Every structure is written in structure tokens, then in C-alpha cells.
Amino acid sequence: MVLTKKHQVIDLKTGQLSGHIFVDPDIYPQELKQIFGRSWLMIGHESLVAKPNDSLHTYIGKDPVILVRDGKGKLHAFLNRCTHRGNRTCRVDDGNEKFFTCAYHGWIFANDGKLTHVPGYEEAYYGELHRETHALKKARIDTYAGIVFATWDQHAPSLEEYLGDARWYLDTVFNRLESGTEAYGPIKWMEPVNWKTPVDNCSDNYHVPLSHGSSAGLETAYLGRPRTTLDEQFKSPSKHLSVNGHAITFRMSQPGDVRRAHGVTNENLHLFEQYYKETQADAERHLGKFRAGHVQLANHSIYPNGVLGFRLALPRGPMLTEFWHFVVVEKAMPRELKKALANGSVSNNGPAGLFEQDDLDNWRQVTDGTRTPMGQSLPQDLSMGLNHSGRHDEYVGEVSERYISESNQRKFYQRWEEFMNAEDWGDIALQPRTASYEGTATMKG
Amino acid sequence: MATLTTKSNIPIDVTDDELKLWFQFQKFYSREAWALDQRRYHDWLEMFTEDTHYFMPRRKNVRFKELDREVTGEDDLAAIFDENKTIMRIRVERLETGTAWAEDPPSRTRHLITNLEVEPRANGEVKARTAFLVYRSHLETEETLYAGGREDTLRHVDGKWKIAKRVVVLDANVIMAKNLSVFF
Numbered sequence: 001m002v003l004t005k006k007h008q009v010i011d012l013k014t015g016q017l018s019g020h021i022f023v024d025p026d027i028y029p030q031e032l033k034q035i036f037g038r039s040w041l042m043i044g045h046e047s048l049v050a051k052p053n054d055s056l057h058t059y060i061g062k063d064p065v066i067l068v069r070d071g072k073g074k075l076h077a078f079l080n081r082c083t084h085r086g087n088r089t090c091r092v093d094d095g096n097e098k099f100f101t102c103a104y105h106g107w108i109f110a111n112d113g114k115l116t117h118v119p120g121y122e123e124a125y126y127g128e129l130h131r132e133t134h135a136l137k138k139a140r141i142d143t144y145a146g147i148v149f150a151t152w153d154q155h156a157p158s159l160e161e162y163l164g165d166a167r168w169y170l171d172t173v174f175n176r177l178e179s180g181t182e183a184y185g186p187i188k189w190m191e192p193v194n195w196k197t198p199v200d201n202c203s204d205n206y207h208v209p210l211s212h213g214s215s216a217g218l219e220t221a222y223l224g225r226p227r228t229t230l231d232e233q234f235k236s237p238s239k240h241l242s243v244n245g246h247a248i249t250f251r252m253s254q255p256g257d258v259r260r261a262h263g264v265t266n267e268n269l270h271l272f273e274q275y276y277k278e279t280q281a282d283a284e285r286h287l288g289k290f291r292a293g294h295v296q297l298a299n300h301s302i303y304p305n306g307v308l309g310f311r312l313a314l315p316r317g318p319m320l321t322e323f324w325h326f327v328v329v330e331k332a333m334p335r336e337l338k339k340a341l342a343n344g345s346v347s348n349n350g351p352a353g354l355f356e357q358d359d360l361d362n363w364r365q366v367t368d369g370t371r372t373p374m375g376q377s378l379p380q381d382l383s384m385g386l387n388h389s390g391r392h393d394e395y396v397g398e399v400s401e402r403y404i405s406e407s408n409q410r411k412f413y414q415r416w417e418e419f420m421n422a423e424d425w426g427d428i429a430l431q432p433r434t435a436s437y438e439g440t441a442t443m444k445g
Numbered sequence: 446m447a448t449l450t451t452k453s454n455i456p457i458d459v460t461d462d463e464l465k466l467w468f469q470f471q472k473f474y475s476r477e478a479w480a481l482d483q484r485r486y487h488d489w490l491e492m493f494t495e496d497t498h499y500f501m502p503r504r505k506n507v508r509f510k511e512l513d514r515e516v517t518g519e520d521d522l523a524a525i526f527d528e529n530k531t532i533m534r535i536r537v538e539r540l541e542t543g544t545a546w547a548e549d550p551p552s553r554t555r556h557l558i559t560n561l562e563v564e565p566r567a568n569g570e571v572k573a574r575t576a577f578l579v580y581r582s583h584l585e586t587e588e589t590l591y592a593g594g595r596e597d598t599l600r601h602v603d604g605k606w607k608i609a610k611r612v613v614v615l616d617a618n619v620i621m622a623k624n625l626s627v628f629f
Contacts, residue, residue, distance in 0.1 A: 092505075189619060189622060190619055211546060213542070354536065357547035360623045
């Protein structure tokens with residue numbers, strides 16, 4: 001048990017946040033160990049390694065990892081590090097290979113991790129090298145609705161416990177249909193910000209009408225995007241809530257309502273209406289009538305670094321984040337609608353995104369504002385909605401009274417503190433799962 | 446698209462017709478670069494047909510023997526740009542709203558366009574390839590250099606050449622920039 005809190009950064013009585021956590025070069029390596037070393041992290045999607053011997057190069061935080069499906073169809077995640085001197089054994093982004101060969105001395109690893117060939121095994125090593133103990137370092141992996149998660153921590157709880165009842169909400173997008181989803185990407189780019197800022201921003205619905213007004217307004221005019229105004233957001237009955245550090249916002253809907261994601265326009269709305277109408281019965285079978293008919297996941301983050309679904313903020317330094325944008329669509333969707341959502345996804349989010357590009361200078365300057373001599377002595381204010389969240393009769397989690405709140409951000413930094421102060425998983429709390437999961441959906445899909 | 450990254454044999458001998466065409470498009474691309482750097486974005490938009498397709502695929506690390514899949518194709522649903530003129534128009538018009546924060550205050554850009562190759566097609570269209578270095582300076586001290594190639598399909602519309610399709614391929618895997626809020 002931790003007796004004294006080493007890191008105390010968010011004051012839950014006042015909502016004041018210490019800004020040094022965004023810039024401090026001593027904090028960052030601790031985060032890699034305490035947070036990225038023990039969390040379940042999204043690393044890929046089953047559809048990106050669909051066939052035997054398919055591989056995807058990815059990261060567990062900062063550690064390069066090969067996600068691979070071996071010849072028998074089993075998924076593995078290996079540290080991309082030769083067990084001889086530590087060189088990478090794979091330098092491509094993706095591929096279909098049975099073996100990974102180290103370019104330094106030619107050690108060869110099979111795609112189930114085993115060391116199968118060492119040049120000079122007899123002549124140089126006298127046959128005395130223990131090949132069995134020199135297999136590639138393996139991570140624990142598990143999947144949720146096709147998304148592959150990994151952790152280095154053998155003592156971490158199951159992925160199901162880790163996600164907890166956040167899954168009740170995530171299911172409404174990632175697990176709506178039994179036929180599942182498929183992913184494309186990633187698009188990769190480098191943001192000069194701390195990784196926590198884009199994560200925190202996910203449940204900041206307050207900024208949307210202001211930061212993104214120029215694109216939202218023109219998309220309303222040209223594409224029929226529903227109007228986004230502050231007033232509408234303030235009065236919205238939609239919800240903002242937190243479970244285990246995962247930040248959820250969702251909209252209340254009616255059965256068969258089209259989820260108004262980027263890419264749904266005046267021109268194709270009737271096709272989406274038809275699709276949602278046609279798949280509603282399947283969705284109800286999978287998620288039960290209530291979730292399938294009335295809950296639509298909106299902006300959200302998956303602790304620690306999942307940003308708006310299966311998109312990753314990969315830590316690259318106190319002031320640097322490598323960002324990965326994936327497009328995820330339902331497999332059952334007609335090709336034309338997948339294409340519409342994909343085009344909407346990349347023209348609004350991602351490096352070219354009409355929405356996302358406007359976030360960057362805000363995020364960078366928020367970070368910078370905690371670095372200057374005077375700035376670093378001043379806190380950030382996350383007091384919105386203090387004492388206006390709690391338990392809800394219908395919805396699990398710490399639920400805000402209003403859609404616009406900073407409660408989720410406070411919970412995120414509270415979770416950050418918890419991980420940073422924990423000796424091990426024994427010090428990290430998990431909310432008991434109490435939500436009722438109607439329908440046939442499971443963690444696996 | 447593949448011609449941007451794979452080998453193509455270009456004859457060195459030049460006929461007068463070819464010279465004329467080449468010079469015409471040299472001027473075309475020089476004017477485009479000035480329109481962008483002088484922030485005459487509506488003039489730039491005018492250089493595209495109404496049914497234009499603006500596409501930027503991803504660029505992957507693959508083995509030499511698999512270079513045919515280095516640049517993702519149009520069947521990939523995670524292209525960096527994959528859009529029509531309406532979205533391009535939104536990009537341009539939003540700059541005038543006063544709240545397009547990525548470009549307000551605007552970037553200072555310099556589009557250096559070079560290595561022009563022009564190839565007339567039997568249907569009257571022209572394929573044109575160019576290489577670019579785009580320098581961007583933003584706010585106080587931020588600097589970005591974008592390098593890449595473009596392949597355009599140009600069509601003669603009402604007495605003017607217009608871009609009916611543009612494929613832009615960046616020479617980067619992880620794009621070392623905070624965003625792509627400037628035009629290529």
C-alpha cells in the first residue's frame with residue numbers, strides 16, 4: 001500500500017491542476033513505466049492481421065512491437081528486439097512473413113517468437129546457447145471486439161475488468177453488430193504536445209463549437225451536418241461520464257437513428273437511414289433493445305492513450321506525441337457507405353483533418369503555458385461542473401449532470417495520479433461491473 | 446500513382462510540340478505556386494475541375510522486393526486526403542471565417558515546384574508530374590519542410606487547363622508536422 005502520495009496534481013475540491021506534468025522531463029520516464037508499462041494498451045485490430053503470417057508493426061507506448069498472426073492463426077505481440085544485442089528484427093510497417101531475421105548477425109525468429117536459427121550455433125557458441133530462453137519477448141494480449149490490446153504487466157487484471165463498464169458504452173459503436181468491424185491505417189504524424197492533452201481533450205465537448213466552428217459551420221452549409229452550438233450542447237440531455245479513467249460521452253437516440261459521424265451528408269443520409277433501419281434488429285439482438293436503440297457513443301477516450309476510439313497518442317517525449325489515426329467501419333456496411341465514412345474520417349480527423357488541425361496550436365500552447373517561468377507557477381483550471389456529478393439511476397460510472405463538464409478530465413488526472421503513485425496493480429482500484437449487458441454481445445464480439 | 450515512385454523512361458530528345466506543352470505547364474505550375482504562396486486560394490481552387498479528386502495515399506516501409514505496395518492504393522480507406530471539390534472549397538472558405546485556428550494567423554509558405562514531366566494522352570488529357578519542397582513557417586518559430594511528388598491529370602475546360610485529379614505522395618512515413626493545413 002502507498003502511504004504517501006508522491007504525485008498529487010489534481011485538487012478534487014477546487015479542480016486546480018498542476019501543469020508541470022505536461023512538461024517535466026522527470027515525470028515522462030516515470031509515466032512510461034508506471035502507466036504505459038502496466039496498462040492495457042490498444043496496439044492493433046484483428047482485421048489488420050487477418051491472414052496467417054500477417055504482421056503489423058506497432059507500439060506498446062514507446063516499445064516497438066510486432067503484432068503477428070502465426071502460421072496456425074494465433075495472435076502474438078513481441079517486443080521488436082533481437083535477444084542477442086537488442087537490434088530490431090523487423091523494419092517494415094506490415095507484411096506477411098514466417099520469420100523475422102535480425103540484420104545484425106542473422107539470428108532468425110519464427111513468427112511464434114521462437115529462435116530458430118543462430119549462425120555459428122555449433123562453431124561459435126559450442127552448441128551451448130539456450131535457444132529456448134532467447135525467444136522474442138512476448139506481451140500479454142487480449143481482444144475486445146476486434147481491437148487488440150497488450151500489456152507488459154503479468155499482474156494486470158483481465159482486459160474485461162480493465163475496461164469495466166466503459167464497455168457498456170463502447171459496445172454501441174465497436175460492438176454494435178455481431179459481424180464486427182474492420183480497421184484501416186494508420187496515418188502517422190508527430191504532434192509537438194504532451195500525450196495527455198489530446199486524451200484529456202476527448203471529453204471536452206465545451207471546446208467543439210469554439211475550436212471547430214469554422215469547419216462545423218461550413219459543413220452544416222455544404223453537407224447538412226447537424227448544427228453544433230454551445231447552447232445546444234448546454235441543453236443537451238446527452239451524458240458525460242467516467243469509468244476507470246475511461247472518459248465517455250454519449251448521445252441519446254431513438255431506434256434506427258443514424259449515428260451522425262463525419263462522412264454522413266445530405267446526399268447520402270437516405271442510404272445511412274436505410275442501413276441503420278436494416279441493421280437495427282441485429283443490433284438489438286446483440287446489445288439489447290435499450291442500448292441498441294437509445295445510446296450512441298460520442299467523443300471518448302480509453303485510458304491511458306486511446307483518443308476517440310481506436311486512435312493512439314503514442315508518447316515520444318514530454319513535449320512530443322506520435323499520433324496514429326485508424327479508420328474503423330462496420331463490416332456489414334455497403335462499400336459505398338464505408339467509403340463515405342472513411343472520407344469523412346480523414347478529412348475531419350487525422351493530420352489533414354478539418355477539425356483536428358485546429359486543435360494543435362491550442363494543445364501546444366496549453367502545454368507551453370505551463371512551461372514559462374511565470375506560467376509554471378500557475379495551475380490550470382478544471383473546475384467546471386464540480387459537485388455536479390455522481391451516481392445515476394440508469395447509467396453506470398461517475399455521471400455528470402450536464403453534457404458539458406470537466407468531470408471526466410478530473411477523473412482522468414485522478415487516474416493518472418493513482419497509476420503514478422501505485423507500487424503495483426494492488427494499489428489501483430477498479431470499479432465493480434454493475435451494468436446489465438442485455439443481448440448476445442461479448443468481449444470477443 | 447505508381448509512376449511517382451517507380452521508374453519511368455523519359456526520352457531526352459525534345460520536339461517543338463513537346464517543348465511548347467512543357468513550357469505551357471511550367472507556367473501553369475509556377476502560377477499555381479504563386480497563387481498558394483500569395484494566399485489567393487480561390488484562384489487556386491479555380492485551377493481544379495468541378496469533379497476533381499484530390500488524393501494523398503500513405504507511404505509505408507516495405508521491403509525492396511515489395512515496393513509495389515509502398516504507396517497505398519485507392520482501395521485503402523485510410524488515405525491522408527481523399528476528397529472532392531466540396532471539401533476543398535470548405536478548406537478554402539473556412540480560412541475567411543476568422544476561426545480557422547490552424548491557419549489564423551496564417552502560415553508563411555514557399556512552394557518550390559520542379560522536375561516537371563508532361564505526357565499528353567490520346568483522349569486529349571495531359572498527365573503531369575512535379576516534385577515539390579514546401580517550406581512552412583508558422584507563428585513564431587515553427588518550421589516544417591514537406592517534400593513529395595504530385596501526379597496530375599489535366600483536362601482542357603472552356604479554354605483552360607484544369608486539374609481533374611491530383612495524387613500527392615509525401616516522402617515521409619511518420620509525417621513530421623503538427624498538421625497538413627497548407628495546400629499541396
